[in-house]
Amino acid sequence: MxxxxxxxxxxxxxxxxxxxxxxxxxxxxxxxxxxxxxxxxxxxxxxxxxxxxxxxxxxxxxxxxxxxxxxxxxxxxxxxxxxxxxxxxxxxxxxxxxxxxxxxxxxxxxxxxxxxxxxxxxxxxxxxxxxxxxxxxxxxxxxxxxxxxxxxxxxxxxxxxxxxxxxxxxxxxxxxxVDTLLFNPQRRDTTLRQSWGADDSTPVALFVGRIAAEKNLPLVVKAFRQIVSQQPGARCVFVGDGPLSAALQEEHPDFIHAGARTGEDLARHYASADLFIFPSITETFGNVITEALTSGLVTVTYDYAAARQFIRNGENGFTAPYEDETVYLERVTTALTHWNDSAVRIAAADTSKRLSWxxxxxxxxxxxxxxxxxxxxxxxxxxxxxxx
Missing domain, CATH: 3.40.50.2000 (Glycogen Phosphorylase B;)
Known part of the structure; x- marks a missing residue:
């Protein structure tokens, strides 16, 4: 053909x-x-x-x-x-x-x-x-x-x-x-985590996506601030680029702004984090959600698109009703208590079995x-x- x-x-x-x-x-x-x-x-x-x-x-x-x-x-x-x-x-x-x-x-x-x-x-x-x-x-x-x-x-x-x-x-x-040879927990990189100021006892929250209005960045920032207030010393990382990158860095210099990443470098960033914060409400699917899951992250997102298909709330990640910001932030608090929960993270990584290209x-x-x-x-x- x-x-x-x-x-x-x-x-x-x-x-x-x-x-x-x-x-x-x-x-x-x-x-x-x-x-x-x-x-x-x-x-x-x-x-x-x-x-x-x-x-x-x-x-x-x-x-x-x-x-x-x-x-x-x-x-x-x-x-x-x-x-x-x-x-x-x-x-x-x-x-x-x-x-x-x-x-x-x-x-x-x-x-x-x-x-x-x-x-x-x-x-x-x-x-x-x-x-x-x-x-x-x-x-x-x-x-x-x-x-x-x-x-x-x-x-x-x-x-x-x-x-x-x-x-x-x-x-x-x-x-x-998802390319599971690329995105998987084995990509976790201690040196990268150290560059973020994180050790084994430090939770790292991650956002991956375009730094643009449609990604609901104000709620990402709220979630990051909540994580830091509840777990002092936690690290929060933005991966991505876009029209709001400069403003985001200027307003929140204490967060880590890693810029756009691709290939194995992107995979290392996923696997080296612990929590994935993604409250976008404009996705048709959300590839980053399945990439985060197969990387073994505790993911918090809204219950639609890829999340509805692949996340079982409380088992391999956490979801909130679509556009319900209050419940979303409650789910972030719950996820933070599970950031190092091997059962949730193993269940998340097992999602890859349903994601054959x-x-x-x-x-x-x-x-x-x-x-x-x-x-x-x-x-x-x-x-x-x-x-x-």
Whole structure:
């Protein structure tokens, strides 16, 4: 099968979507398929050339406040020409930008089946950036785009339920895996912990993610402050970069700000901590949650997306009802009493047994193989969906 993947982000970008798409592309290639990844930077093309996977860079514009992330603006005509050259049997569109829409339109004209992916809750970011007026328009656009494709894949059942409620049709769930050779408790590094000022008796709380408004950073800070007040000497570590990095470091210089980390370095940071604090409310899945679990951390998060699927509250981690800040902080207190509890940490690491990438890539392959051209992609005279 000849597969085209369209995305605004791909490694060396550092985010869960980029890592997931790279795993899928390389996984399909390993199964004998030819893969073309259409993305937005020359760096991605240079960093990912390998047999069976071709990476192409298309026109894009920078996204204000998101250094290194670009929004694709390739035209329908450019995609029509690319489809004529590459002759894909199926297309996976992982982005709702103008590039994604034009890819769907071009594929429809060419009769190429399209499966779309819902990877990021951009329509909910409006509240984080104080732009509520954009929410209704964003939801209409999501319906318009995804209902032009044969199927929309999302990583968790809770997110699938949200999409169905928005009026998006034919939604399926395709989970995520974890590289357990990379993320595991054996990566724990005493030297790294010492550099944080921690010894075996010191709990270390960790946040991994983009340092941006949509990650609910004020609650991370509250949780960190609570941990330090209840356990003087505890260390609190931020791993990640983003538009709020400088402000966060200036306001909270006593926390450890490790910046963005990748590969084995990121895995060491996970395994060298004890608690994982992640109260984001905008995840479609939350790869960092499963990475923290398989690294053996006592994780505290909200009960949705990956957490709902993999965390059994009080057994292998702790969850709070969605957006209930009071209960979340209570769970942080409880987790702190278990920071060195081998039973909880072993149960967390055992989560890896349910996170095989091989099974997920096989399902992705089947979804692409089953896709047929959608009636709604064959014409640009698509009926405007209801906004009710």
């Amino acid at each position: 000849n597969v085209m993947i369209v995305t605004d982000t791909f490694p060396p970008d550092i985010n869960g979507v980029a890592r997931t798409l790279q795993m899928w592309a390389h996984g399909l290639s390993a199964r004998g398929h030819r893969v073309t990844v259409v993305t937005t930077t020359e760096e991605a093309r240079e960093a990912n050339s390998r047999k069976g996977v071709e990476v192409l860079a298309m026109p894009a514009l920078p996204i204000p406040g998101y250094q290194g992330i670009r929004m694709g603006v390739a035209s329908r005509r450019q995609f029509e020409e690319l489809i004529e050259i590459k002759r894909p049997d199926a297309m996976y569109v992982a982005v709702e930008s103008l590039m994604g829409l034009n890819a769907v339109r071009a594929a429809g004209r060419a009769g190429v089946p399209v499966v779309s992916g819902f990877h990021t809750n951009f329509h909910t970011y409006s509240q984080d950036y104080r732009l509520p007026v954009l929410k209704n328009g964003a939801e209409w656009y999501l319906r318009y785009l995804h209902n032009r494709t044969a199927r929309t894949l999302t990583p968790s059942e809770s997110t699938a339920e949200q999409l169905r409620a928005l009026g998006i049709e034919n939604v399926g769930v395709l989970g995520r895996g 091989d099974a997920i890539i096989a399902q992705f392959e089947q979804e692409l193989s089953n896709a047929r051209p959608s009636d709604s992609t064959t014409s640009d005279n698509h009926t405007r969906p209801t906004t009710s």
